[in-house]
Amino acid sequence: MPKxxxxxxxxxxxxxxxxxxxxxxSSVKAAPTDRQAAVTPSLAPxxxxxxxxxTPSPSPTVIRVGNATPAPRWLGTRVLTTGVAxxxxxxxRNRSIITVDDLPPPADGRFHATNRAVPADVLARSTWTxxxxxxxxxxxxxxxxxxxxxxxxxxxxxxxxxxxxxxxIKVFRxxxxxxxxxxxxxxxxxxxxxxxxxxDGNTTEAFACRPVRGQSAWSxxxxxxxxDVNPFQNPYQxxxxxxxxxxxxxxxxxxxxxxxxxxxxxxxxxxxSVGWQWGGDYRSLKDxxxxxxxxx
Ligand SMILES: [Zn+2]
Numbered sequence: 001m002p003k004x005x006x007x008x009x010x011x012x013x014x015x016x017x018x019x020x021x022x023x024x025x026s027s028v029k030a031a032p033t034d035r036q037a038a039v040t041p042s043l044a045p046x047x048x049x050x051x052x053x054x055t056p057s058p059s060p061t062v063i064r065v066g067n068a069t070p071a072p073r074w075l076g077t078r079v080l081t082t083g084v085a086x087x088x089x090x091x092x093r094n095r096s097i098i099t100v101d102d103l104p105p106p107a108d109g110r111f112h113a114t115n116r117a118v119p120a121d122v123l124a125r126s127t128w129t130x131x132x133x134x135x136x137x138x139x140x141x142x143x144x145x146x147x148x149x150x151x152x153x154x155x156x157x158x159x160x161x162x163x164x165x166x167x168x169i170k171v172f173r174x175x176x177x178x179x180x181x182x183x184x185x186x187x188x189x190x191x192x193x194x195x196x197x198x199x200d201g202n203t204t205e206a207f208a209c210r211p212v213r214g215q216s217a218w219s220x221x222x223x224x225x226x227x228d229v230n231p232f233q234n235p236y237q238x239x240x241x242x243x244x245x246x247x248x249x250x251x252x253x254x255x256x257x258x259x260x261x262x263x264x265x266x267x268x269x270x271x272x273s274v275g276w277q278w279g280g281d282y283r284s285l286k287d288x289x290x291x292x293x294x295x296x
Contacts, residue, residue: 065150068098075200082197085242088249092200094257095183095232099148102186103155110153111145111176113169118159126159126187132209133218139207140165140224144172146204149181149258156185159207161224164293167274168206168227174273178266181259182230199245202232214238226292227276229267233259234280234288253280253288261288 063070072091080086106112118126118141128136142158142165153176160168175182185204192203193210207224211217213236220226228234235247242248250260261267261280268278277295279287 063098065098065152068096068148068150071097076198078198078200079196080199080245082245083241083243084245085240085248086199086246088246092232092246093249095202096149096181096258097183097202098150099152099154099182099184101154102184103143103157105152105154106145111173112143112155113145113172114141114143115165115169116141122157122159122187125189126207127190127193127209128159128207129209132222134161134207134223138162138224142169144169144185145176146172146182146185147176147179149183151179151181154182154185156182156204157187158185158205158227159187159224160227161207161293164225164274167276167293170274171227171270171276174270175266178270180266180270183232183259197245199243199247200232201244202230204229204231213243214241220292220294220296225294226290226296227271228289229261229291230259231289233257234261236279236285236287236289238285250288251286 072089075097118136118139122141123136123139128134128139138161139159140162142160143155144158146154146156148154156172158168182204183202188203188205188208193208204227206221206227208219208221210219210222212219221228232244232247233250235250236243237251242251250257253260253262256262256264261278263269268280271278271291276291276293279290279292
């Protein structure tokens, strides 16, 4: 068992977080994979050091992978008023959550990508409708490797404009090579898009058929020509509006933490290598998660 894991188990135990368990991630729809189930759980602190030494209840189990931890049980469950910024809960101020796989991770741990026409079932579970400003035949379905905060290789999926497909594979290849961590990457459904806000989402994605925030014009996401990277570590801010609402801690861009986009790390460079621009460079607002082909 890694020493870091033992220290974390002890710390979490002492502060009373005794209920974390395998598969406790409430924000994740997919079941834990066999690979995750095979992770060796950290052991409980020894009874001589434990304030609960006389309690005969089962030992608390804390699963860690590298420096990553499971999501708090409450993640994705606490509905709040959309757009109203809130303090970041302590558990998320250095967010480093183990990725739960939506797609099988690469067996060889290396970067892989696929690029194909959008399968009917994928289109059906996406936000695409005939009212969107892009034809379904002008979109492509990509799978790309990404590095999780757990340091492991995972497979994500993206719906993108056909014009940008090869460029975006190049971008995610660079992010993988640079070990830039991404928590989760999958295609949002209409239900996801319309769900009441919980202010703690962190899905990296491209196509989403929706207007620009606070406007009626179509977003570049509606054309598959924009990508949001780790929204929680890279929130949107316009005046008092912050999205995700609980990500206020990450408005402090001088305090560098894993998964944050910056000129000084791989993320801006990777997108710039294919000519895409960063919303962190906007002047009237900041959209730190956002990259687009035309700067819009
Ligand atoms: Zn965006």
